[in-house]
Amino acid sequence: MYPDPDTDPSIMISVRNLSKLYKDFIALNRLNFDVKRGEKIVILGPSGSGKSTLIRCFNRIEPHSSGSLTINGQIINDHTSLPRLRGMVGMVFQNYNLFPHLSVLDNCTLAPRLVRRTSRHDAEDMARRFLTQVNILEQANKYPIQLSGGQQQRVAIARALCMRPDVMLFDEPTAALDPEAISGVVSIINDLAAQGITTLCVTHEMGFARHIADRIIFMDQGCILEITPPDTFFTNPRTERARAFLDQMIRC
């Protein structure tokens, strides 16, 4: 059975019977899995399978309906402090959603200053460090509109890292990127894992998934069908549904 997250410090996220309902529609249906500290999970599945809904439960942008969710030993429910949870779980959106009215540097310092009450000086120091890590420090004083998609993506990652999260959520990080930029994202995510940051990533990009995933979660119609290492998943999927999905992706 599953290890007890309360006693096993290597478990970062623990999901038990997690469900999400929109009126009559079951978006997530009794999910169970654990994610280890520093692990990189890629969630695959056809559109509408509940992938994005699932990762949005982790920072409670979508509150789950039933079941339990434990992150870093804390049970996530209505009583959870949202600023604390969201400081612990960072997120990078598909469209990056950078703040267009703020410079790259201010995009990174806004939340630490408002939510953490970090001084401007300290916040800017930290922002420069993470902008350096994602290799975009030279753009610090520009506005988002002046950057390319790949550059905006890296700013969005730096912005999330400035809150010093333990978990990073990526929603379709490669959807709007060219192949060169994708390999950049791969190295950044591997970098995060090396620092012990747990990564959950929703994607449609099979090559990308294969490169970064420690484990693949395959979802369909709100249910988890497979949780396997990528090699097994891509060469020898257990379910008929996963096989059909892979066939379709390859044909495209």
Added chain:
Amino acid sequence: MTFPRRRAFVRQCLRVVAGLALIAVPMLSARAADAPDFVRDGTLAVCTNPTLPPMTFVNGTDTTAMAGVDLDLAQALANYWKVKLVTTPMDFVGLFPSLAAQRCGMVISGLIKLPARERNFDAISYLDTALVVVARAGTPPITSMADLSGRTVAVQSGTSYAARIAREDEALLAAGRAPITIQQYPTEDAVVQQVLIGRVFAFASQDVELYYRQKQLHGKVSVILRSDYPEYRHFAVYIRKNAHDRESVEAAIGTLDANGTLAIIRKKWGIGTSSTQAFAQAGHVPAFRWDTFLAALTSPAFARGALITLAVAVLSHITAIVISIPMAMALNGRDSILKVVLRAYVSIFRGAPTLLQLLFIWNALPQFFPIFREEWFTPFLATWLSLSVNESAYQVEINRAALSAVDKGQEQAADALGMNRRQVYFHVIFPQALRIALPPTINEFINLLKTTSLASVISLQELLSVTQIEVARTFEFTEYYAAALVYYLAMVFFFLFVQKRVERRFTWADRHRASANVP
């Protein structure tokens, strides 16, 4: 036996005191009954429209100093009743509603005693007069109103002349003749202007006014007919219907007439001293008096009027913006009863004319809530209130569009970083919505700045009111209009300049301009 004698003396004294009391009590009550009810609080509140010399007008550049026959009569009545006089200047159309709303006890404003008005109010006449028809100097006299057939005649709107001439038209039409065309203007001086510039053939007015205007008009007009209408014979004060008040006002005016007070007032304003034909020959009048224009530009009256215009516009718009932001957020949110109520609010205040809203708040609100009848509810506050409410209905649409134009992902991204609602709105959504809302908001403000001129109807002494009062006093309308225009344009250009400066801060939305600003 001093003791009984002293006792008798005391009894005697008591008897005298009691006797005096018996005489004094009816005397006191007689004095009290003598004064009308509406001065019971120790003040005589008079409403007047100071644009009709010599009856009621502003005789100088200080717009708060009104003068004329009516003001002297009001003072004489206040002295007679031993009460304090409070006069409120206002637009002509506001006079009777204000009387009905108990904002004043009496209207004295060069009003003719008319049966139609006496249906709702009591009228007590104080001066004899006659309706005259006046045309440009040199126009041959006519013998009857019917001679005006086919001509255009100007009258002040809200007066009864229009209705009287309309009846004349019915007779003309019945006789198969062309009717008299009537044009109505809000002030008496605007009426006279139409004759001076030749747009209309003649104007109808009261003779007393012409006595006074002789000097100003430089012999440019002359009386072509003194009408024999029986109903235009008397100027009257108007009060709310009350038999007792009517008697006491009649008695007071009767006394003032008998003791010569009214004669002194008539003489002071030159009424009945000269014939209407006594117009001097026209002297040379320059087309545009630069000295008048410059004096108006630099006068404290215009500066004060412009300041009031600016203040009421800025305060109203700030209030409108503050109340319209939560309204816009509610309207963008989920369906609720609040949303239905807000939609109704927006429809009502966008649908109703602003002028009507001003009149409603000033004149109808006191009928429902007596608290708005009190002195603290000034024309400035009333204008501020009604323009704020009115403007918020427009501003809410601008805010709503601006807020929905901000990408929904922005709110999500801010949420995901752990910001609370207040931080999300103040640091992420509002700064982006501001860029979208600013240009239409400045447009709205410029509109609002000009809309404040409507507040002259509820007696706010803003820029246009001041202008009209000066024009009524001097007839130098081109000069005063030009001065007002300069003030309005200066204010508008200032705000357009501010808009340009503020827009420079939004370079982040424009890739090329953003690049140009980066070192």
